[in-house]
Amino acid sequence: MEPTEAMPDTLHCDVLVVGAGNAALCAALAARESGADVLVLERAPFDDRGGNSRYTAGAIRFAFDGVEDYVRVVPDLSPSELANADFGRYTRDEYFDDMARVTQYRAHPDMVETLVNNSLETVVWMNKKGVKFNPSYGRQAFKVDGKFKFWGGLAAEVTGGGPGLIDNLTSSCERQQIRILYDARAHELLFDGARVGGARVRQNGGNVDIHAKSTVLAAGGFQANAEWRTRYLGPGWDLAKVRGTRFNTGDGIRMALEIGAMSYGNWSGCHAVGWDRNAPEFGDLAVGDNFQKHSYPLGIMVNARGERFVDEGADFRNYTYAKYGHVILAQPGQFAWQIFDAKVLGMLRDEYRIRQVTKARADTLEELVKKLDGVDPAKCLAEIEAYNRAVKADVPFNPAIKDGRGTSGLAVPKSNWANRIDTPPYEAYAVTCGITFTFGGLRIDGAGSVLDAGEKPISGLYAAGELVGGLFYFNYPGGTGLMAGAVFGKLAGTSAGKAARG
Numbered sequence: 001m002e003p004t005e006a007m008p009d010t011l012h013c014d015v016l017v018v019g020a021g022n023a024a025l026c027a028a029l030a031a032r033e034s035g036a037d038v039l040v041l042e043r044a045p046f047d048d049r050g051g052n053s054r055y056t057a058g059a060i061r062f063a064f065d066g067v068e069d070y071v072r073v074v075p076d077l078s079p080s081e082l083a084n085a086d087f088g089r090y091t092r093d094e095y096f097d098d099m100a101r102v103t104q105y106r107a108h109p110d111m112v113e114t115l116v117n118n119s120l121e122t123v124v125w126m127n128k129k130g131v132k133f134n135p136s137y138g139r140q141a142f143k144v145d146g147k148f149k150f151w152g153g154l155a156a157e158v159t160g161g162g163p164g165l166i167d168n169l170t171s172s173c174e175r176q177q178i179r180i181l182y183d184a185r186a187h188e189l190l191f192d193g194a195r196v197g198g199a200r201v202r203q204n205g206g207n208v209d210i211h212a213k214s215t216v217l218a219a220g221g222f223q224a225n226a227e228w229r230t231r232y233l234g235p236g237w238d239l240a241k242v243r244g245t246r247f248n249t250g251d252g253i254r255m256a257l258e259i260g261a262m263s264y265g266n267w268s269g270c271h272a273v274g275w276d277r278n279a280p281e282f283g284d285l286a287v288g289d290n291f292q293k294h295s296y297p298l299g300i301m302v303n304a305r306g307e308r309f310v311d312e313g314a315d316f317r318n319y320t321y322a323k324y325g326h327v328i329l330a331q332p333g334q335f336a337w338q339i340f341d342a343k344v345l346g347m348l349r350d351e352y353r354i355r356q357v358t359k360a361r362a363d364t365l366e367e368l369v370k371k372l373d374g375v376d377p378a379k380c381l382a383e384i385e386a387y388n389r390a391v392k393a394d395v396p397f398n399p400a401i402k403d404g405r406g407t408s409g410l411a412v413p414k415s416n417w418a419n420r421i422d423t424p425p426y427e428a429y430a431v432t433c434g435i436t437f438t439f440g441g442l443r444i445d446g447a448g449s450v451l452d453a454g455e456k457p458i459s460g461l462y463a464a465g466e467l468v469g470g471l472f473y474f475n476y477p478g479g480t481g482l483m484a485g486a487v488f489g490k491l492a493g494t495s496a497g498k499a500a501r502g
């Protein structure tokens with residue numbers, strides 16, 4: 001149905017899906033497999049469709065036991081590509097351990113197991129639905145002895161990034177006769193006290209009741225709601241920039257809580273990164289995720305006092321970036337400068353070479369520190385000199401492994417990839433905190449049903465994606481948001497479809 005087309009006062013379907021991002025569209029496609037008549041609601045207008053999923057670069061984390069599994073996901077590799085790459089493996093145990101470790105052992109083990117054990121089969125299923133994947137050469141591999149060596153458990157990304165993902169999932173829905181209504185905001189669940197029978201939807205200033213046998217909530221987190229951010233994440237979070245869609249304001253969570261659903265997970269936690277200091281308030285689809293600045297493991301970060309404040313090389317970027325936005329927000333003025341020298345400039349990620357970047361460049365450190373807007377230059381220079389003296393220069397530098405080339409004797413250590421900042425030209429990039437998505441949400445069971453406060457499934461109601469709590473606490477392994485959306489979206493859609501048809 002076209003966005004401007006007037007809707008009748010009531011509509012009927014077997015499965016109603018609220019949201020049109022990755023989790024929602026995977027749920028819709030899975031529900032359709034059982035023969036259900038599926039209707040999808042997208043709050044955003046057509047041009048802004050696809051939620052946060054559309055803003056991603058498409059990195060997706062799945063378990064694979066070697067190249068035989070990998071080629072099931074990326075089947076079109078040429079013999080020379082296969083010969084020139086070491087994709088490695090990322091076992092289920094490694095995935096499980098990464099989730100446990102980065103969430104400080106709080107992630108719900110059953111949910112993690114569901115995520116990990118279904119990850120490979122779900123990306124293969126997505127591939128069959130028309131989503132293509134390719135090796136993530138640009139972001140997750142370094143050339144070692146002429147061969148691409150992949151690292152950090154993230155060896156593939158969606159072809160075409162987030163826009164490619166949403167376009168292909170949407171086309172797949174269209175092929176399956178799944179209807180998508182745009183500019184259609186669900187604002188209340190139809191609940192008779194015993195079961196959910198659809199949702200009340202606002203469109204063109206009027207209300208429409210959509211009656212459904214099963215309803216899947218996949219409407220994202222509450223990161224675009226400044227008031228809820230401050231309420232749940234804490235003071236200062238109103239000042240964060242939103243990396244993605246402006247439409248994820250917690251509607252799905254609110255609607256479910258209003259009928260007695262259980263709140264669950266890390267409500268004071270979120271995924272937040274270093275993001276260009278002058279980026280707009282919400283994401284810009286033309287720039288996508290390129291406002292992020294994720295090469296800090298190759299340099300240092302200083303705050304307004306000119307001081308380093310975090311271990312830039314504590315771990316691979318994948319395992320630190322999602323919590324460092326928080327650390328940057330806590331600095332005076334909520335900003336930091338990342339500093340690099342000529343030795344690593346060629347290794348900086350592509351996002352450093354966009355036009356919309358807040359950057360300083362100089363041929364001497366004395367000149368550079370004066371160009372760092374808001375920073376005490378004398379203290380900053382002293383900090384860089386102290387850092388340079390502390391680098392363990394006798395340990396070889398190797399960006400493809402945790403090389404142990406750290407610092408010694410500093411109050412804030414750098415544990416890996418420490419190089420002296422001593423070779424001109426020097427470059428610095430200003431970042432603030434960009435929030436990606438919130439971790440708190442609803443509680444689901446093993447079938448994707450939303451649980452009430454007594455931990456009983458709410459009949460007719462399912463959930464998936466960012467609005468589900470229990471998977472992420474404090475931190476997050478890169479590429480898991482899309483994977484979790486797909487696995488739990490497919491699960492919720494399958495259950496919703498079967499229940500509606502059964």
Ligand SMILES: Cc1cc2nc3c(=O)[nH]c(=O)nc-3n(C[C@H](O)[C@H](O)[C@H](O)COP(=O)(O)OP(=O)(O)OC[C@H]3O[C@@H](n4cnc5c(N)ncnc54)[C@H](O)[C@@H]3O)c2cc1C
Nearest residue numbers: 019020021023043051052053059186244465466479481482
């Ligand atoms: C810049 C950026 C880069 C990222 N990069 C990656 C990456 O490379 N890999 C990765 O795994 N993750 C990445 N993420 C995280 C990832 O985007 C999310 O974890 C994932 O896409 C969430 O999917 P979702 O379907 O739950 O939510 P979304 O994709 O946000 O979808 C939510 C949908 O609900 C709709 N909606 C909201 N309220 C209503 C309502 N009331 N009625 C109807 N519809 C409603 C929204 O419009 C939207 O369509 C990134 C996020 C951002 C912002």
